[in-house]
Amino acid sequence: xNVVETxxxxxxxxxxxxxxxxxxxxxxxxxxGEFTAIVGPSGSGxxxxxxxxxxxxxxxxxxxxxxxxxxxELSKNxxxxxxxxxxxxxxxxxxxxxxxxxxxxxxxxxxxxxxDPKERKARVNELLVAVGIADKAKNRPSKLSGGQQQxxxxxxxxxxxPKFIIADEPTANLDSKSASTLLDIMQQLNxxxxxxxxxxxxxxxVIDRARRVVTLTDGKITExxxxxx
Amino acid sequence: xxxxxxxxxxxxxxxxxxxxxxxxxxxxVLATLMATIRDGIMDIQVENVVGGYQGYAAINDxxxxxxxxIDYIVPYNDSVQSFLKSQNLIKSYSPRIIGGGIITRxxxxxxxxxxxxxxxxxxxxxxxxxxxxxxxxxxxxxxVVLGLGLAERLKADLDSVVxxxxxxxxxxxxxxxxxxxxxxxxxxxxxNKRLAFVTLEEAREGFALYEGVNQIVLGLRDNTxxxxxxxxxxxxxxDPVQIYSWNxxxxxxxxxxEVNDAxxxxxxxxxxxIISFGLFGTILMMLAERKREFGMLIAIGMxxxxxxxxxxxxxxxxxxxxxxxxxxxxxxxVYYLNxxxxxxxxxxxxxxxxxxxxxxxRTSMNFNIFMWQAISVLGISxxxxxxxxLKIRSMNENKAMKG
Ligand SMILES: Nc1ncnc2c1ncn2[C@@H]1O[C@H](COP(=O)(O)OP(=O)(O)OP(=O)(O)O)[C@@H](O)[C@H]1O
Ligand SMILES: [Mg+2]
Numbered sequence: 001x002n003v004v005e006t007x008x009x010x011x012x013x014x015x016x017x018x019x020x021x022x023x024x025x026x027x028x029x030x031x032x033g034e035f036t037a038i039v040g041p042s043g044s045g046x047x048x049x050x051x052x053x054x055x056x057x058x059x060x061x062x063x064x065x066x067x068x069x070x071x072x073e074l075s076k077n078x079x080x081x082x083x084x085x086x087x088x089x090x091x092x093x094x095x096x097x098x099x100x101x102x103x104x105x106x107x108x109x110x111x112x113x114x115x116d117p118k119e120r121k122a123r124v125n126e127l128l129v130a131v132g133i134a135d136k137a138k139n140r141p142s143k144l145s146g147g148q149q150q151x152x153x154x155x156x157x158x159x160x161x162p163k164f165i166i167a168d169e170p171t172a173n174l175d176s177k178s179a180s181t182l183l184d185i186m187q188q189l190n191x192x193x194x195x196x197x198x199x200x201x202x203x204x205x206v207i208d209r210a211r212r213v214v215t216l217t218d219g220k221i222t223e224x225x226x227x228x229x
Numbered sequence: 230x231x232x233x234x235x236x237x238x239x240x241x242x243x244x245x246x247x248x249x250x251x252x253x254x255x256x257x258v259l260a261t262l263m264a265t266i267r268d269g270i271m272d273i274q275v276e277n278v279v280g281g282y283q284g285y286a287a288i289n290d291x292x293x294x295x296x297x298x299i300d301y302i303v304p305y306n307d308s309v310q311s312f313l314k315s316q317n318l319i320k321s322y323s324p325r326i327i328g329g330g331i332i333t334r335x336x337x338x339x340x341x342x343x344x345x346x347x348x349x350x351x352x353x354x355x356x357x358x359x360x361x362x363x364x365x366x367x368x369x370x371x372x373v374v375l376g377l378g379l380a381e382r383l384k385a386d387l388d389s390v391v392x393x394x395x396x397x398x399x400x401x402x403x404x405x406x407x408x409x410x411x412x413x414x415x416x417x418x419x420x421n422k423r424l425a426f427v428t429l430e431e432a433r434e435g436f437a438l439y440e441g442v443n444q445i446v447l448g449l450r451d452n453t454x455x456x457x458x459x460x461x462x463x464x465x466x467x468d469p470v471q472i473y474s475w476n477x478x479x480x481x482x483x484x485x486x487e488v489n490d491a492x493x494x495x496x497x498x499x500x501x502x503i504i505s506f507g508l509f510g511t512i513l514m515m516l517a518e519r520k521r522e523f524g525m526l527i528a529i530g531m532x533x534x535x536x537x538x539x540x541x542x543x544x545x546x547x548x549x550x551x552x553x554x555x556x557x558x559x560x561x562x563v564y565y566l567n568x569x570x571x572x573x574x575x576x577x578x579x580x581x582x583x584x585x586x587x588x589x590x591r592t593s594m595n596f597n598i599f600m601w602q603a604i605s606v607l608g609i610s611x612x613x614x615x616x617x618x619l620k621i622r623s624m625n626e627n628k629a630m631k632g
Contacts, residue, residue, distance in 0.1 A: 056528055056627055077532070084530025091528075094521040094630065099237035111230050112531055156529075 002065075003164045003196050004030035004053055009062035011048050011219075022048040024219035025062070030164070030198060035190045037210035038200040045219040046200035047168050053198065054087055054166045055079045067163050084112055088157030090167035090199075095153035096141040102148075103128065103137040106155045113160055127155040131185050147178025151185060158189055164196035171206055183209045231535060235542035242518075245511060250551045252507040253606060257555025258562075260500045261602050264493045265563045268593035269570075271489050277416040277587060278482055279475040282355060282424065284446035285455040286462075287478060291469045293443065294478060299328045299398055302441035303470045313445070316465075318458045321448035323350040326432035328403060330395020332425055334383040341379055341423040343393055343405070345432020354448045357413060357426075363387055364411035370431050373407035377414040378422035385409050393425070397436035405435045418587070447472070493598075501605050508613050512544065516620055523621060524629025533621050540617040548610030552603055560599070566592040 011023040022045045030036060038046045051057035052064055055071050064071045066086060074082055083089075088109075096105045106124045128134045131151040133144075141149050150170055157165045167186075171179035183206055190197050199206075207213055215223035239246055279285055290301035303309075305324045313322050326345035331338050348366040352358050358366050364387045367374050375385060385391060389409045397403040407427065415421040433439060449458050459474035466472050476483035526536055570591035572578075578588035 051627060054528075080527060080530055080532060083528070087530075089529050091525065091630065094525055097234070097522065097526070099234065099241050109529060112535075 001032050002029045003032050003034075003067060004028070004198070005063075005065045006053065007063040009049070009052060009064060010060050011045070011052060011057070012060040021219050023052065023059075026216075026219070026221055028214065028221065028224075030196060032196055033190070033194045034212055035187065035197045035210060036199070036212040036214060037207055038198070038214050038216060039202070039207055040216035042202070044216040046216055048219075049216065050166050050168050050198065050200055054089065055083050084109065085160075086163045088160070088162040088165035088195075090150065090153045090157050090165065090170045092169045092172045095156070096149055098141050101138050101140055102133050102144065102152045105141070105152055106159050109156060110160050115160065123159055124155075127159055130189060131155045132181075145178070147174050147181060150174060150178070150182050154182065154186060154189070158193070158195060161193065161195065164198060167197065167199035169200055169202070171201065171203055176205065179203065179206065231539055232542065235539045235546065238539065239543050239546060245514065246547065249507060249511045249547055250554060253504055253548065253551025253610075254554040254558065256500045256504040257552050257602055257606060258559045260497045261555065261559040261598065262562065262592070263496055263500075264598045264602070265592040265595065266566070266590060267489055267493055268595055268598060269567070269591045270589075271486050272593050273587055273589055273591060274482065275475075275486065278420075278479065280355075280452070281416040282420045283417075283475060283479060284354065285449055285452040285475045286447040286459050286472060288445040288447065288466070288470065288472050289443060291471050294473060297327065297443075299326070299396065299436055299438065299443060302398075302438065302443060303445060304440070305442045305445060309445075312465075313447075316462065318450055318462060319447050320450050321350070321353045323347065323354045323446050323448075324429060324442040325351075325444045325446060326429060326436060326438055327443045328395050328397065328432065328436045330393045330403060332379065332383065333392045333394070334385050334389055337383045339379060339382050339423070341425055343395060343403075343425050343427060343432065343435075345427050345429045345436075347429050348426075351426075354446060360414050360416070362412045362414050364409070367410050367426060367428055370428060370434075371406070371408055372410045372427070372431075374411040374413050374426040375409055376421045376424040377412055378418070379425060380409070380412045382422065385412075387412070391425075393435075395436070398438040401437040403435045403437070405431070407431075416587070497602070497605065501609055504606065505609050505613065508544070508548070508610055509616070511547075512613055512616055515540075515543075516617055520629050521631075523624060524626045524631075527624065527626040528630060533624070537618040537621050540621070541614050544610055544614035544617070545607075548606055548614075552606045555606075556599065556603075563592045563594065566590065567594050 007027050009023055009026040010021065013020040013022055024045070026049060038049060040046055048057065052059050053066070055066070055074070059072060069082065071079065071082070097108065100108065103124055106127055107120050110120045110123065125134070128137050131154060133148055133151055133155070136144060136148065141152070144152065154170070171182055174182065186197055187209060189195060201207060210227060212224070212226050214221055289303055293301035313319055323346055328343045330341065330343055332341045348357075348368055352366070362377055364374070373391060375383070375391070380386070383389075383391060387409055391407055391409065393403065393405040393407065395403040405427070413426070415424060427435070449455055451458065455474045456476060459472055462472050523536060527533060570589050573588040573590060
């Protein structure tokens with residue numbers, strides 16, 4: 001089953017009078033359980049594409065369906081609610097709420113969803129162990145390393161078991177060891193829980209971990225290959 | 230959860246929060262102190278002038294209010310007296326005959342006012358005898374009690390003899406020869422310098438006013454409600470004899486009180502304007518600092534209304550807490566200065582005395598002042614707390630996350 005389907009997705013930016021077609025007719029399907037990397041040089045439209053799929057930005061043209069729901073037909077507030085219930089996000093930085101502990105950050109989205117306390121507690125503890133932060137559950141983000149912060153962000157995105165997780169350059173600010181640990185964790189959770197991951201990256205070592213690699217060039221898909229493991 | 234988040238956000242930048250709280254506190258203390266001191270000074274004035282001699286209410290001819298001449302009289306007979314006694318709002322009353330004249334002793338003279346009163350009735354109203362500096366109250370013909378300032382001017386002492394030449398009722402001339410039996414210190418500086426008290430009978434004879442009096446001063450059940458009480462009583466009178474409250478009898482003083490209230494509002498408004506800037510500055514800093522975080526929160530699915538609610542809680546809490554901290558300091562100080570008024574000395578005191586004010590600083594414990602300060606601070610902060618809400622409403626989570 002396809003979690004994401006796009007048709008001729010297009011995004012046009014008008015920047016100081018000049019038009020930039022950041023995403024130019026992208027049609028892509030993502031199936032449940034995929035672990036897919038969007039790659040391409042800087043400015044090729046990776047962020048713009050992921051934002052449209054994640055309901056963070058409106059396409060200029062084309063269609064995006066997430067779990068059979070057409071995002072372009074939702075209002076701004078409906079989109080916020082849709083994201084809360086269906087999509088997990090890991091950003092490059094500024095992922096966490098600085099005044100909440102690691103534990104509370106992981107719990108946060110579940111709280112917003114109004115999940116029951118017992119369920120939250122079990123899930124948060126399980127994930128903190130899975131991402132290797134259990135001993136730092138009470139630390140605030142400022143007392144965590146960059147890699148640890150990103151692991152908490154992954155746990156936060158996974159906590160409510162969303163339809164899929166979007167991660168835009170999750171390792172960009174990390175050294176290679178932390179990056180590789182983060183990828184290990186993402187991969188394990190993808191296999192164990194079957195949650196779909198869609199992430200963008202520049203980093204060849206990260207690309208090597210993906211099972212499907214979609215290459216964007218100037219807003220167009222120029223290559224889409226399944227990697228045999 | 231939202232509460233916990235708001236609470237922690239308040240303390241995420243301790244120094245800024247403390248500075249903001251301090252600023253609100255300082256403004257509340259300053260505004261409250263200034264308002265209560267100004268109000269207190271006016272209270273003293275009103276007490277001295279109105280509570281001392283003028284009275285909180287009086288019955289007289291309408292013409293007398295404009296021009297206090299001895300020719301304007303009101304009846305004072307048995308039926309008037311039983312009417313006054315029958316009124317629940319009126320506690321006590323004292324009839325007065327008031328004439329102007331020159332008071333002479335030897336080479337010294339002074340233009341003054343000769344007030345004919347029944348000492349017992351007058352005492353029940355104004356408690357004059359308490360303010361005697363020397364001697365006793367007058368009780369028979371030929372006796373006079375002088376205001377201390379007047380006595381000093383005339384260099385008069387007990388047993389001195391003074392002469393009064395004045396204008397009596399309807400053009401009669403008045404000539405009186407009186408012996409000083411008492412000297413009284415009147416709280417109102419002006420009255421202290423010009424009043425001389427004689428018996429009602431003496432004034433009647435001397436000023437040839439054989440019927441009625443110029444004024445019946447009233448003591449009310451509740452002087453603080455003088456205006457309302459008089460309003461109720463007015464229906465029972467027919468012009469030209471009318472009942473007046475102190476603010477109608479002493480328009481300049483009443484205007485001074487009103488102007489003072491207006492000045493209080495302006496000064497407070499200025500102070501609160503300063504707080505507003507401080508608070509707004511804090512809010513702007515907070516917004517700039519947390520823009521990315523807000524973008525991220527909306528991106529992961531937090532409703533804008535929830536986010537707005539958190540910022541609203543934060544700002545409201547700061548305002549309430551700052552105001553409370555202000556009162557923690559202001560109320561004891563105001564209370565202390567209310568119980569222990571400070572008498573000013575030196576040049577300032579002289580300047581103040583020149584305006585006829587008593588150089589005494591005593592704060593007013595008027596609950597309304599505190600209430601208005603609190604309402605203002607809260608109003609301002611609630612108003613400024615709307616700004617982040619507007620910002621969040623129009624926020625684009627993508628742009629916000631880019632910083
Ligand atoms: N808000 C915007 N306004 C105008 N142009 C934009 C905007 N956002 C992106 N672009 C342009 O769209 C193109 C694609 O940008 P995008 O951020 O999607 O690239 P990217 O592949 O994510 O690059 P990077 O690897 O550097 O993150 C770029 O040319 C960029 O300048
Ligand atoms: Mg990008």
